[in-house]
Amino acid sequence: MVRRHQxxxxxxxxxxxxxxxxxxxxxxxxxxxxxxxASGARLxxxxxxxxxYGELNEKKTNAVLICHALSGSQHAAGYYEGGEESAxxxxxxxxxxxxxxxxxxxxxxxxxxxxxxxxxxxxxxxxEDGKPxxxxxxxxxxxxxxxxxxxxxxxxxxxQFAAVVGGSLGGMQALRWAVDYPDRLRAAVAVAAAxxxxxxxxxxxxxxxxxxLRDPHFHGGDYYGRGxxxxxxxxxxxxxxxxxxxxxPAMAAKFGRAxxxxxxxxxxxxxxxxxxxxRYQGAKFSGVFDANTYLLMTRALDYFDxxxxxxxxxxxxxxKAGGEFFLLSFSSDWRFPPSSSRELARALLAAGKRASYIExxxxxxxxxxxxxxxxxxxxxxAFMSRLAQTL
Numbered sequence: 001m002v003r004r005h006q007x008x009x010x011x012x013x014x015x016x017x018x019x020x021x022x023x024x025x026x027x028x029x030x031x032x033x034x035x036x037x038a039s040g041a042r043l044x045x046x047x048x049x050x051x052x053y054g055e056l057n058e059k060k061t062n063a064v065l066i067c068h069a070l071s072g073s074q075h076a077a078g079y080y081e082g083g084e085e086s087a088x089x090x091x092x093x094x095x096x097x098x099x100x101x102x103x104x105x106x107x108x109x110x111x112x113x114x115x116x117x118x119x120x121x122x123x124x125x126x127x128e129d130g131k132p133x134x135x136x137x138x139x140x141x142x143x144x145x146x147x148x149x150x151x152x153x154x155x156x157x158x159x160q161f162a163a164v165v166g167g168s169l170g171g172m173q174a175l176r177w178a179v180d181y182p183d184r185l186r187a188a189v190a191v192a193a194a195x196x197x198x199x200x201x202x203x204x205x206x207x208x209x210x211x212x213l214r215d216p217h218f219h220g221g222d223y224y225g226r227g228x229x230x231x232x233x234x235x236x237x238x239x240x241x242x243x244x245x246x247x248x249p250a251m252a253a254k255f256g257r258a259x260x261x262x263x264x265x266x267x268x269x270x271x272x273x274x275x276x277x278x279r280y281q282g283a284k285f286s287g288v289f290d291a292n293t294y295l296l297m298t299r300a301l302d303y304f305d306x307x308x309x310x311x312x313x314x315x316x317x318x319x320k321a322g323g324e325f326f327l328l329s330f331s332s333d334w335r336f337p338p339s340s341s342r343e344l345a346r347a348l349l350a351a352g353k354r355a356s357y358i359e360x361x362x363x364x365x366x367x368x369x370x371x372x373x374x375x376x377x378x379x380x381x382a383f384m385s386r387l388a389q390t391l
Contacts, residue, residue, distance in 0.1 A: 017097060018095060018096065018097035018098045019095060019096045019097060020077070020078055020079065020087075020091065020095050020096075021053040021054070021077050021078040021094065021095045021096070021102055022078055022079070023078060023079060023080065023081045024051050024053065024075070024077070024078035024079070024080065024088075025051070025080070025081070026049050026050070026051055026074055026075070026117075026118055027049070027050055027051065027052065028047055028048070028049050028050075028118060029047065029048045029050065029152050029155050030045070030046075030047050031045060031046050031047070031048075031151060031155075032045050033045070035113070035144075035147075035148065035151075037138045037139070037140060037141070037144050038141045038143050038144055039138055039139055039141075041138035041139075042138075043120060043138070044127055045127065046113065046119075046120040046148075047118070047119055047120045047124070048110050048111065048113070048119045048120075048148060048149075048151075048152050049073075049074050049110065049111040049115070049117055049118025049119045050074045050108060050109060050110040050111065050152065051074045051075060051076065051077075051078070051088075051109045052106065052107060052108050052109070053077050053078060053094060053095070053102045053106075053107040053109075054102030054103070054104075054105055054106045054107050055106055056106040056156075056158075057106070057391070060157055060158055060159065061160065061162065061391050062104065062105050062106050062162055062388070062391050063105070063106045063107075063108055063153075063156075063158045063160075063161050063162060064100055064105045064106070064107050064108070064161060064162055064163045064164075064165060064384075065108050065109075065110075065149060065153070065161045065163070065164045065165065065177070065185075066090065066094065066100070066107060066108065066109040066165055066166065066170070067112075067145075067149070067164065067165070067166030067169075067170035067171075067173035067174055067177075068089070068109070068111070068112065068166070068169075068170050069166070069167055069168040069169040069170045070168065070169050070241070070294075070297045070298065070301065071238075071285070071289060071294075071297070072089050072170070073089070073111050073115065073117035074109050074110055074111040074117060074118065074119075075088045075089065075109075075117070076088040076089055076090045076091070076093075076094055076107075076109040077090060077091045077093075077094035077095055077102075077107070077109070078091065078095070079091075088109075089370065090167075090370065092370075092371070092372040092377075093372075093377070093380075094107055094109075098377070098381070099377045099380035099381040099384060100165060100380070100384055101381070101384065101385070101388070104384070104385075104388035104391070105162060105163075105384070105388065108152070108153070108156070108158070110148075110149055110152055112140070112145045112148070112297075113140055113144060113145060113148050114137065114140045114293055114296040114297070114300075115293055116289060116290035116292075116293040121133070121137060121290065121292070121293055121296075122134055122135075122137040122221065122290060122292035122293060122296070123224060123290055123292070124137075131224075131225070132222075132224040132225070134220075134221045134222035134223070134224055134292065135220050135221030135222050135292075137292065137296070139296060139299055139300075140296050140299075140300050141300055141303050141304070142169075142172050142173055142176045142300055142303070142304045143176060143180065144300075145173055145176075145300070146173055146176045146177050146180055146181070147180075149173075149177075150181055150184065153184070159184065160183070160184050160185060160186065161177075161184060161185045161186070162185075162186050162187065162387055162388075162391060163185065163186065163187040163188070163189055163384065163387060164177040164178070164185050164187075164188050164189070165188075165189040165191075166189070166190065166191070166193070167191040167192050167193070167369035167370070168191075168192050168193060168336065168366065168369060169193075169297065169300070169301055170191075170193075171189075171190030171191050171192060171193025171194075172190070172193050172194070172301075172304050174188040174189060174190045174193070175188060175190055175193065175195070175306065175321075175344070176304075176306065178318075178321040178322055178323050178325070179306055179317065179318065179320065179321050181322070182320055182321055182322025182323070183322055184322075185322060185323045186323050186324070186387065186390075187323050187324050187325070187326065187383075187387055188321075188323055188324075188325050188326070189325075189326045189328075189380065189383070189384075190325070190326075190327050190328075190341075190344070191327075191328045191329075191369045191376075191380075192328070192329055192330060192333055192336050192341075192366055192368065192369040193327070193336060193340070193341065193344070194336045194340035194341070194343075194344070195305070195306065195307060195314050195340065195343055195344055195347070196304060196305040196306075196307065196308075197301055197302055197304070201301070201335065201336075202302050204240065204241070204244055205298040205299075205301060205302055207240060208236075208237035208238075208240050208241055208294070208298060209237070209294075209295055209298060209299075211233040211234075211236040211237045211240070212230055212233040212234055212237055212291045212294060212295060213233070213295075214233060215230035215231075215232050215233030215234070215291075216230075217229060217230045217231070217232070217233075218230040218233060218291065221291075221292050221295075223291075229286075229291065230291045231283075231286035231287070231291075232286075233291065234282075234285065234286040234289065234291045234294060235279075235282030235283055235285065235286040236282060237282075237291075237294060238281060238282045238285040238286065238289075238294075239278040239279070239281065239282040242278060242281050242282075243278070244334075244335045244366065245335060245365055245366040245367040246364070246365040246366075246367060247332040247333075247334065247363055247364060247365035249332065249363045250332070250363050250364050250365055251274065253363070254274075254277075255272070255273045255274040255277065256273075257272065258272065258273040258274075259271055259272055259273070260272070260273060260276060306318075307347075314343070314344075314347035315347045315348075315350035315351045316351070317347070318347055318348050318351040318353060319351045319352075321348075321351065321353060324353070324354040324355065324356075325344075325345075325348050325353060325354065325355040325356070326355075326356050326358075326380070326383045327341045327344055327345055327348075327355065327356065327357040327358070328341070328357070328358050328359075328360065328376065328379060328380070329341035329342075329357075329358075329359050329360070330359070330360050330361075330362045330364070330365070330366070330368040330369070330373075330376075331359060331360065331361045331362055332362050332363050332364060332365050332368070333362075333365055333366045333368060334365065334366075335365070335366040336366060338359045341357055341359070342357065344357075345357040356383070358379050360373060360375050360376045360379070361375075362376075
């Protein structure tokens with residue numbers, strides 16, 4: 001079924017007051033067996049950091065896997081002890097009474113391999129010399145992440161997920177799950193995702209990477225232990241990315257051409273409010289994220305293309321996929337536009353799969369998937385509520 005959203009009724013359960021999952025902590029799964037990447041590289045041992053919310057039922061049938069986007073982490077919901085301001089990146093989406101209701105589901109949220117929030121990544125110690133992997137850490141793919149997530153599910157005794165849910169790059173992981181592990185999920189929820197990146201998107205990613213690679217403090221990726229990091233390059237990369245996550249109308253409404261001073265300074269310092277905002281976002285991000293991880297995540301985005309295995313035929317790529325599909329896009333998203341989700345929906349239907357698609361009217365651009373848009377949330381809540389009734 002392919003349709004634009006016009007309105008979804010909200011039942012009594014949907015009207016309960018949403019609340020937080022509360023204080024949470026990261027957990028760690030260590031694997032002593034080697035992990036082989038799509039590139040042929042191997043890690044002799046590896047770790048995944050993750051968080052979980054809600055309770056796993058006795059049959060272990062109510063698990064939902066949350067896949068994070070480029071700059072995400074395992075901290076998707078709740079807050080860390082003593083700091084309610086440290087809410088998870090999808091806290092408005094996961095929890096009691098929220099679209100992914102932890103009263104119904106056990107939610108598992110891992111940090112991907114190559115990440116910088118506790119999973120094995122470039123900053124992790126190499127087993128041979130104890131020094132950070134740095135440039136030695138393998139390039140990762142979405143397929144690699146999905147296999148690592150499946151190993152984590154095995155560790156926890158979860159044979160099948162009720163749903164695999166993700167936005168943006170996370171949505172691509174949900175699609176990959178359906179193709180690679182068709183019997184291990186009942187539904188894939190892909191929000192603001194695509195079957196592959198456009199040439200424009202690949203170009204944006206490369207410009208961002210070049211900003212990092214050309215930073216004099218990058219040192220070929222081996223900057224750990226030097227007392228300096230490529231924060232300038234990473235900050236510029238984040239500024240560029242942030243612009244693509246917004247929309248023209250949203251930026252115009254928020255900033256317009258507002259200046260920080262009444263008259264021009266006639267130099268290249270911060271004069272416009274939008275400049276101040278982007279520089280702040282770049283500086284903030286570069287203080288908490290790792291440049292090598294940013295390189296890995298953007299390259300994984302570039303490589304994602306399940307149809308490439310089927311001579312470009314996306315319907316053939318989905319022929320072996322399992323579960324049903326719920327796709328959602330946002331009208332103002334020009335990074336992963338609605339046309340990308342419609343392409344996915346057509347291919348799924350051509351492959352004989354059960355698929356629903358909703359396009360939500362917004363002005364907030366790609367970042368809409370992180371915001372509490374009521375139409376978006378009601379749509380996902382309705383889908384997940386129906387799924388919960390079949391557990």
